Amino acid sequence: YLIPWIDVSPELFQDPVLSRLNSSETSDLLLKCTTKVDPNKPASELFYSFYKDNHIIQNRSHNPLFFISEANEENSGLYQCVVDAKDGTIQKKSDYLDIDLCTSVSQPVLTLQHEATNLAEGDKVKFLCETQLGSLPILYSFYMDGEILGEPLAPSGRAASLLISVKAEWSGKNYSCQAENKVSRDISEPKKFPLVVSGTASMKSTTMVIWLPVSCLVGWPWLLRF
Structure with a gap:
């Protein structure tokens, strides 16, 4: 065998x-x-x-x-x-x-945009948060004194904006934004929110001065204010 x-x-x-x-x-x-x-x-x-x-x-x-x-x-x-x-x-x-060669987000830059000279409660403002570097997608969050404003945003690009109505309690508080991807997160430098004037946007008014000819002012004050 x-x-x-x-x-x-x-x-x-x-x-x-x-x-x-x-x-x-x-x-x-x-x-x-x-x-x-x-x-x-x-x-x-x-x-x-x-x-x-x-x-x-x-x-x-x-x-x-x-x-x-x-x-x-x-x-x-x-x-x-x-x-x-x-x-x-x-x-x-x-x-x-x-x-996986994803890159970390850079520190975001936050700007505040508004039309009103003196902000009042109810006025619309826009927070804009932008990053220069970082792998997409990037999730953006906005904060007022550490409290989140609205919901986190995940746009397709490197910037996100939040349009929101002003609240009286925001006056003088710190606001910031955070950018986050799957590699890292970073937060913007905090900024002071402008002082919010008393009253609301609907109550704000301006003094209107109307000048009338003398012939029309019989029995009327020289200056009418509305």
Whole structure:
């Protein structure tokens, strides 16, 4: 009885592992493709290839590293490396590595817009919150002395506005806005809300002076006020 011969020799190299070497806080992207070679064949010549979203970005080379300087959102995606022997008879792929290169929001700038010279309760004002940097989408929130005004807004761009009626208790209080994405959040410098005059917008009036000819003023005061 003959026992069939089975090749139990170790593999030339193991499945590769793709990892990011540098911190996610830096703008550079450095990936390394690592595999273990059979110690009995240390001189084996291996080639490394890198893929992003299943498209090749670095073809067969002896370099197990892939580097992008100042990477941005466009470089986000699913990365994978492939290792193969010199003759191409053995080829192994790593698992996918999800690289998310979203950027933090910059400190928002808040401005207050209104038409009335002296604000009264009920007047309409617009709060405008803007950011220069940060991956979209960005969620904006407006605050008056730490209390949120309205609902958080998530426009498609880098600015959001809130049109709202003035309240008497806002007079002299601090107002601010916050910008937030999935990476970070930041708040604007607080500003003082203008003094709110007494009364309401509907009660505000101006003095109207009407000058009449002398012939029309018999029995009337010289100046009529309405």
